Amino acid sequence: MATYIVSTEKLDFTYLDGTKALDSLSIKIPEGKKVAFIGNNGAGKTTLLLHFNGINRPDGGEVRYNGQKMDYSSKGIKELRKKVGIVFQDTDSQLFSGSVYQDVSFGPMNLGWPEGKIRIKLEQVMKEAGIWELRDKPPHLLSYGQKKRVAIAGVLAMEPELIILDEPTAALDPVCTSQVMSLLNTLNTNGATIIVSSHNMDEVYAWADFVFVLKEGKVIAEGSPINVFRRQDVLAAASLKNPLVLELYDKLVSSGMLAKQEDVPATPEALIALLATGKL
Amino acid sequence: MLYIDQFVYKNKMCHFHPLEKVIFAFVTILLSVTTDKMAVHLAIMAVMLSLLVFKAGTPVTVVGKLLLAPTGFLLAGGLSLAVTVNVSAAGMLVALTIGNFYLGVTATSLALATGVLLRSLSAVSALYFLVLTTPMTDLLHVLQLLRVPAMVIELVMLIYRFIFVFIETAFSIYAAQSARLGFIDFRRSITSFGVLFANLWGKAFFKSQAMYNSLLSRGYEGELKVLSPEYKFSLPNTLLFVLLELGLVSLVFVV
Numbered sequence: 001m002a003t004y005i006v007s008t009e010k011l012d013f014t015y016l017d018g019t020k021a022l023d024s025l026s027i028k029i030p031e032g033k034k035v036a037f038i039g040n041n042g043a044g045k046t047t048l049l050l051h052f053n054g055i056n057r058p059d060g061g062e063v064r065y066n067g068q069k070m071d072y073s074s075k076g077i078k079e080l081r082k083k084v085g086i087v088f089q090d091t092d093s094q095l096f097s098g099s100v101y102q103d104v105s106f107g108p109m110n111l112g113w114p115e116g117k118i119r120i121k122l123e124q125v126m127k128e129a130g131i132w133e134l135r136d137k138p139p140h141l142l143s144y145g146q147k148k149r150v151a152i153a154g155v156l157a158m159e160p161e162l163i164i165l166d167e168p169t170a171a172l173d174p175v176c177t178s179q180v181m182s183l184l185n186t187l188n189t190n191g192a193t194i195i196v197s198s199h200n201m202d203e204v205y206a207w208a209d210f211v212f213v214l215k216e217g218k219v220i221a222e223g224s225p226i227n228v229f230r231r232q233d234v235l236a237a238a239s240l241k242n243p244l245v246l247e248l249y250d251k252l253v254s255s256g257m258l259a260k261q262e263d264v265p266a267t268p269e270a271l272i273a274l275l276a277t278g279k280l
Numbered sequence: 281m282l283y284i285d286q287f288v289y290k291n292k293m294c295h296f297h298p299l300e301k302v303i304f305a306f307v308t309i310l311l312s313v314t315t316d317k318m319a320v321h322l323a324i325m326a327v328m329l330s331l332l333v334f335k336a337g338t339p340v341t342v343v344g345k346l347l348l349a350p351t352g353f354l355l356a357g358g359l360s361l362a363v364t365v366n367v368s369a370a371g372m373l374v375a376l377t378i379g380n381f382y383l384g385v386t387a388t389s390l391a392l393a394t395g396v397l398l399r400s401l402s403a404v405s406a407l408y409f410l411v412l413t414t415p416m417t418d419l420l421h422v423l424q425l426l427r428v429p430a431m432v433i434e435l436v437m438l439i440y441r442f443i444f445v446f447i448e449t450a451f452s453i454y455a456a457q458s459a460r461l462g463f464i465d466f467r468r469s470i471t472s473f474g475v476l477f478a479n480l481w482g483k484a485f486f487k488s489q490a491m492y493n494s495l496l497s498r499g500y501e502g503e504l505k506v507l508s509p510e511y512k513f514s515l516p517n518t519l520l521f522v523l524l525e526l527g528l529v530s531l532v533f534v535v
Contacts, residue, residue, distance in 0.1 A: 055493050078499065086497045092448075093490035097506055098417040098440050105507035110499030118507055136415065136509060137289055140444035154498065 005031040005066060005162055005193050006052050012060030013047055013217075021047040023217035024061065029195065029210075034188050036204040036225075037197040039214035040239045045197040046089070048214070049164050052195070053084040082111060085160035089167045091147040092139070100126075100142070100150050101135040107158040121157055129153040129183065145176035152180065156187070163187060164195045169203060181207055205229055205243035206267045213238050226264050245271050283444075284346070284412065291336040291413050297511045298418035299425060304521040305410035311528060312402040316395060319535040320528065324402035327524055328409040336413050343408070350404045354397050362393035416440050421508045434504045449483050450476065 006029045013022040021044045029035055037045045050056040051063050054070060054077045063070045065080060085107075088094045097103040104126060108118040126132040129149040139147055148168070155163060165184070169177040181203065188194050198204050204211060204225060211228045213221040221234040228234065229246055245268055252258035258274065265271040288294065293301070312324050332338045362385050369375040375384030410419075416436075423433050453476045457463065462472035495504075 050493070053497055055496060078501075081497060081499050084497075086494070088490065088494045088497075090487075090490055092445050093487050094494040096438060096441055096491060096495065096504070098420065098437055099415070099509070101509050102417060102506035106495075106504065107498040109505035109507055110501065115507065119510075122507070136294075136417075138285060138416070138444070139441065140283065140448070141285060141289065158498065 003031045003067075004028040004064075007064045007067075008048075008051065008058075008061065009064070010061035011048075011051065011058050011063060013044075013051070013056060014059050015047075021217050022051075022058075025217060025219060026061075027212060027219055027222070029193070031193055032188075032191065033193060033209040034184070034207060035193070035195045035210045035212070036208035037195070037212050037214055038199070038201070038204055038238070038240060041199075043214040043238070044217040045214055046166055047217075049086065049166055049195065049197060052162070052164055053081050053086055055086075082158065083160055084162045084164065085155035085158055087152050087155050087163070087165040087168060089170065091144070091151045094151045094154065095139040095147060098138050099135070100131060100137055100139070103139070103150060104154045104157050107154055111158060118157075121159075125153045125156045128186070129156065130179065145172050148172060148176070148180070152183070160192065162193045162195065166197050167199065168196055169198065169200060177203070201229070201241055201243045202245065205246060213240070225266070244268075249274075284342075285415070287338050287342055288412060288415050291338055293331075293336040293413040294415065296413070296517050297513045298414050298422050299511075300513065300518055300521055301410055301414050302419070302422045304525060305406050307525055308406040308409075308528065309403050311525075311532070312399055312406060315532050317532060317535055318395065318398055320531050321398040321402040323528055323531050325398075325405045327528065328402075328405040331524075332409055332412055338412050343412070346408060346412075347401075347404070351401065354400050358393040358397045361396060362389050364389045417508065418511070421511065424508075430503065437504065437506075445487065446480070446484065449487075450480055453479055 008025055008027050011022050011025040012020075014020050025044075025048065037048070039045055047056060051058065052065075054072060057072060065083075070076070070080065095103050097106065101122065104122055105118060108121055113121070123132065126135060129152055131146060131149050131153055134142060134146060134150070139150065142150065152165070152168070163184075168180055168184075172180065184194050184196070184207075196204075196208075208225050211221075211223065211225050212219055213228060213234055215238045220237055221228050221231055225243075226246075229243055234240075235242065245265060249258070249261075249265055249271055252275075253260050261274065265274055308324055308328070312321060315321070329343060332343050333340050363383060364372075364386055366372070366382050366384070367380065369377075369382040369384060371386045371388075372382060372384030373387060373390065375382045377383075420433055420437060423436070457472045457476060461468070462475075463469045492500075
């Protein structure tokens, strides 16, 4: 039986202004997977993600971490936030310090690690994120893509077992996007569970192991990307579009240019490779 | 947008230990405040500005523009010191008669004005040396070494960071407004500026809430603990500063 790192049970959350952001939402997030949340703006993605490290607390229902009901005492929250890292959408709100190095050091310092261990970890994650050269710079002299990578490094430095990224590639250029996604793959290979929210269907389709579709605070579909993206009713209801690769593949098959495959290609590269070998 | 910071991080004295630069700058400022000798003030300016331009590689135009700001103020202030009003023109080098009074410049008032002007400029150039060669975070590190309370350092750090977030936010609102002719005439400008200001407040509150959430997520418990890069003292650099300082101090006794 698969184990679930985070799960929610009939989760309700209403903002102070009366907006019902989450409506009796129940999900189970499998451990060690790459999980994506998709849904139109205002579907409740960010609100939900903020429940996973106790920033938001449920008005009704409950959130479980590793099967245990979340403990909202200050000690419980502290333990939780050691394990769950969140990279926020707005990087300017995440970077508070005058230099990149200091900013990334903030999390590990709060964990109370010895200085030597922190310095080694900082160098390692900053190199992984490709920002080691920028370590002495202040955030306002960085580009958006660089700031994003600093924000990610600041979370990775804490060695979380669950890493949550709220729209990590929104407004990033293609090169930066692929750097970030491959970094996430490496982290996942090393054992971390990754959760992202995204509006980029191509990216989600190619990258995720498991997808949740949110609409008006409810889950309207979940499953492997191919199963979710095959459900046109769900995509229409959530105002989402088909991934390009999938759409193109379907067209090629229906027009008889390509044989129907057991494994539907997930990436443009896979589709191109198929075109070379799988012709009718 | 032009930030002084861009030059600070590119300057060739950036990697010097901040404590060396801070001590050098402050001893020089102390010297400038305590001595009356004009030659010393001129020497301080010469040393500080040439260090900036030749050693640190800060563009002359940047240094010049930055010096213009205090010079303007100082000239205005110096003028009021130099010009005196009296009932007789005795001792005045140049005088203007206004009714029964004489408006003029005496040798002492001129000396006083020049003295104040030079002293201020030499102190400012020492301060500019520090500001233009030392990044803010390095200065905070020195404050830490001097055992300044953590609360004060955290405040300075947050204010420094938020000045830029604030400017960037204000500038993006301004750009969005002027793109739609928000500043086309005086009346529209007044309205637009009001809207800009009001929105800036809203955004500042929203951003501070978002930042608080992100700090909490990284284990914030009321103290912004961060690790600074490791700075290294360098004997040649320290020697350079000590020699220059000794030269300036000995000038006080020579001239």
